[in-house]
Amino acid sequence: MDTPPPPTPRTEPTDADVEAFKQQLGRPPRGLRAIAHRCPCGQPDVVETAPRLPDGTPFPTTYYLTCPRAASAIGTLEANGVMKEMTERLGTDPELAAAYRAAHEDYIARRDAIEVLEGFPSAGGMPDRVKCLHVLVGHSLAAGPGVNPLGDEAIAMLPEWWLKGPCVQPLQAPDPADELPGEAQGEVTDPTAIRSSFFAYAPLVPEGFSRVAAVDCGTNSIRLLVADVNPATGELLELDRRMTIVRLGQDVDRTGRLAPEALERTFAACRDYAETIRELGAEKVRFVATSASRDASNRDEFVRGVVDILGVEPEVISGDQEAEFSFTGATKELKGRDDLARPFLVVDIGGGSTEFVVGEEHVRAARSVDVGCVRMTERHLVRDGAVTDPPTEEQIAAMRADIERALDLAEETVPLCEARTLVGLAGSVTTVSSIAQELPEYDSERIHHSRISRDKVREITEWLLHSTHAERAAVPSMHPGRVDVIAAGALVLLSIMERIGAEEVVVSEHDILDGIAFKVAEGV
Incomplete structure (x- = not known):
């Protein structure tokens, strides 16, 4: 960012500010004291909250x-390893460490001026580490440049x-002269409530279709699909499809818990998705959570955060349910193809698990296994907190053996x-x-329904396993x-192809998201 947003005075929240806050986060404000900073667009982007909520x-x-656009951009920084x-720099740069500790003291002093919270540290990981860039940026915007050095750095990267x-629009004031439906017949009993809905955004949806939103939150990424869906004809008209790497499953395999910074990254993406869902006017939203949140002991914290932002409770589905959704989304378009033999084997290789589904028109057998x-990366390729660059042959062999054992488990249920x-x-x-x-860049249209031979998959896998981080990062279509x-x-994909003797894999961009969207439209 060439020019950071200028500091703005602390102001008392107006009714319009409160409404903007509600639209930004998808819930009423709690403990709101003041608008600590305003975005150059004029809306609040940082609020000052009371040290204790009303309860x-x-x-x-x-x-x-609060700004979902800023929060989403910060989430991308977090996912890319900035924290x-x-x-690490705090441990090697004494001057930076001293300035960061001073920022911690400033934060505590500002909070203590409202109410002292005995035993509670400052937020964001201060003073010794960085665990939430959203907090550091909020502090920098509220306090002004020069107070929080790492918050200032993060702002400069945005x-x-x-x-x-x-990011949100003020409510449109109704014209009292406008006649509402039913008003002439004396049927309006609560004009205020009806006018509110009368002036709400109403999307134009084709006849027979429903506008729905599907969210799939996995171990490594969270994805959104907003689409008009006709369950009777099997048509799906995509309006918005996006993916954000949030690493929700960071260290879950080792600790059994969702890390605070992983939750913050996920909630930032949810805020961005909530804005898109509102803008496109989806009638129904379904949020499906998969492997990482199934395994975590603190998944209730995850559920509360999603409900606060999106207003829907995430469904922590079983691996078998996940597999059924994936099969529906992946095969609806393929069932009329004469060049593809049946049955299909759909494999959904996620961050924490892989789903296997065999079926023709419908699912015959399904199994989820924990690879x-x-x-696999965290279990076999990490040493001393960092990914081995590149992995050793012993690490690769151990990982392949783990994958083969998982395939044995899958074959107990699914005739691969x-x-x-x-x-x-x-x-x-x-x-x-x-x-x-x-x-030259990631291109969904060229990837969808492409066919990749087993020999090519083997060649690419061998290169990836023996390349360095820098070499992999240089691939132009590679997401950071x-x-x-x-x-x-x-390696998981190659092992599957070798196990079943598949000469090629048909790649699909349509998957669990599409399956969820169809189920939402069907009311299932």
């Missing part, structure tokens, strides 16, 4: 970032998020070798396709969040 619950985050790099205009690109067409889903598979095609986990994901 007495301690809330140590005094400066809370880890900053924390795009100018306000250039798209306000995925993140889980009866499959005649292998359909591969999710980021590991689509990234392998983009590498195979030597795409996949650089360290793609080798494990590719």
Whole structure:
């Protein structure tokens, strides 16, 4: 960012500010004291909150970032390892460490001036580490430049998020002269409530279709699909599809808990998705959570955060349910193809687990096993807190043996070798396709329904396993969040192809998200 947003005076919140806050976070404000900073677009982007919520619950985050666009951009920085790099510098740069400790003292002093919270540290990881850039940026915007050095650095890395205009729009005041439906017949009993809905955004949806939103939150990424869906004809008209690397499953395999910074990254993406869902006017939203949140002991914290932001409770589905959704999304378009033999084997290689589904028109058998690109990377390729660059032959052999054991488990339930067409889903598979095609950038249209031979998958997997982080990061179609986990994901795909003797894999960009969207439209 060439020019950071200017400091703005602390102001009392107006009714319009409160409404903007509600739209930004998808819930009423709690403990709101003041607008600590305004975005250049004029809307609040940082609020000052009371150290205790109205019910007495301690809330140590005094400066809370509310702008979903800024929050999403910060989440991208976090997912790309900026927090880890900053924390490492705190241990080697005494001057930076001293300035960061002073920022901690400033934060505590500002909070203590409202109410002292005994025993509660300042937020964001201060003073010794960085665990939430959202807090540091909020502090920097509220206090002004020069107070929090790492908050200032993060702001400098952000795009100018306000250039798209306000992230939320003020409520449109109704004209009293406008006649509402039913008003002439004396049927209006609560004009205020009816006028509110009368002036709400109403999307134009084709006849027979429903506008729905599906969110799939996995171990490595969270994805959104907003679409108009006709369940009777099987048509799906995509309006918005996006993916954010959040690494929700960070260290879950080792600790059994969702890390605070992983939750913050996920909630930042949820705020961005909530804005898109509102803008497009989806009638129904379904949020499906998969492997990482199934395994975590603190998943209730995850559930509360999602409900606060999106207003829907995440469904922590079983692996078998996940597999059924994936099969529906992946095969609806393929069932009319004469060049693809049945039955299909759909494999969804996620961050923490892989789903296997065999079926023709409907699911015949399904199984989820605990191998995925993140889980395999953290279990076998990490030494002393960092991914081995590149892995040793012993690490690769151990990982392959783990994958083979998982395939043995899958075969107990799913007749893998009866499959005649292998359909591969999710980021590991689509990234392998983009590498195979030597795409100059990630191109969903060219990846969707591409076919990659087993020999090509083997060649790419061998290169990924023996390349360095820098070499993998230089691949133009590689998402930064996949650089360290793609080798494990590719090895899972290759192992599956070798086990069942598949000569090729058909790559699909349509997967669990599409399956969820169809189920939402069907009311199931």
